Amino acid sequence: MKILVAVDGSAFTKRMLAYLAAHDEWLGGRHEYTVVHAVPAVPARAATVLDKQVLLDYYDAEAEKVIKPIRQFFDKQGIKASYVNKVGVAADTIAGAADKGKFDLLMMGSHGHGTLSNLVMGSVATKVLARCSTPVLLIR
Secondary structure, eight states: OEEEEEOOSSHHHHHHHHHHHHOGGGOSTTSEEEEEEEEOOOOHHHHHHSOHHHHHHHHHHHHHHHHHHHHHHHHHHTOOEEEEEEESOHHHHHHHHHHHTTOSEEEEEOOOOOHHHHHHHOOHHHHHHHHOOSOEEEEO
C-alpha cells in the first residue's frame, strides 16, 4: 500500500507515530511510505525583500526541525520512507500531495476537537477531508 504520512511535529503527530508503532499491520516492507510536511509561506511582502537562497534555506531549516525526529522514528522501526517538504497552506498542500501522488491512504494526527471548535477555528484535518479524494485515516 502506498501511504502518505502528514506530519507537523506536534503532539498529535507523535500520537500518530505511536499508533503506527503499536500496530504491526502498518509496519514492515509491504507498505511504501512518503512523509509530507507543509512549511507555512513567509508573507509575500517579507519574501520580496529577502534573498531567494536565504528564503529557501529558511524553509529547509524549518522543515528539517519537523522531519528529523520523524526520520529517526522510521529508521528505528526499520522502515524506508521518502520525505517531502512543501511550502504553503497545510490543508491544501497535504490534500494536493495525496491526490497528485496517487496514494492509497493518507495518515495524519488530529486534535479531535468537536464541530463547534472546527466551525470557529477551522481544522487542517477537516479541510483535508473536504479537499482530498484519497482515503484518510485520522488518529486522535
